[in-house]
């Protein structure tokens with residue numbers, strides 16, 4: 001009797017397992033994949049998301065007058081932009097790498113000078129130029145609805161930006 005009961009339990013267990021685990025993938029398998037998506041192309045939005053975080057931290061550093069930290073995030077931003085140029089030179093017919101050279105990268109020269117001078121006001125002016133260039137490129141690439149701001153009103157990070 002004991003053997004039969006435990007056998008029954010195993011049978012019920014196996015059936016439940018089959019029902020839950022094996023049935024799951026048959027329900028609309030692959031439905032979450034966007035139609036015609038190119039899985040080999042790196043996702044530009046994800047790379048931009050990283051650039052947004054670095055820009056936000058650059059802004060918070062500049063706003064705190066922390067030239068050393070601003071210098072760090074400036075270099076990280078430049079690295080990320082070069083990575084974008086290499087990995088997604090074109091996106092939906094838009095010349096991303098070219099626009100990065102023309103619009104995106106130039107304002108970082110003034111940021112470099114401001115950081116070297118450890119001048120908070122110049123860092124903030126350079127930051128505004130950087131933010132404007134982000135938005136100029138979003139407009140140029142048919143994404144004018146993606147609008148970047150300074151975002152220095154509050155610090156959402158568990159990190160200090162004070163010098």
Ligand code: HEC
Nearest residue numbers: 044045048049051052055096099100104134137141143148
């Ligand atoms: C070379 C042009 C170009 C430059 C320069 C540029 N972007 Fe973008 N960005 C784009 C394009 C194109 C998209 C839309 C990508 C998509 O459709 O997946 C985008 C999307 C975004 C997004 C939406 C993705 C998300 O995670 O929410 C953010 C945020 C963003 N960019 C931030 C920035 C910031 C910050 C800068 C400036 C430091 C910047 N971008 C500079 C072209 C650019």
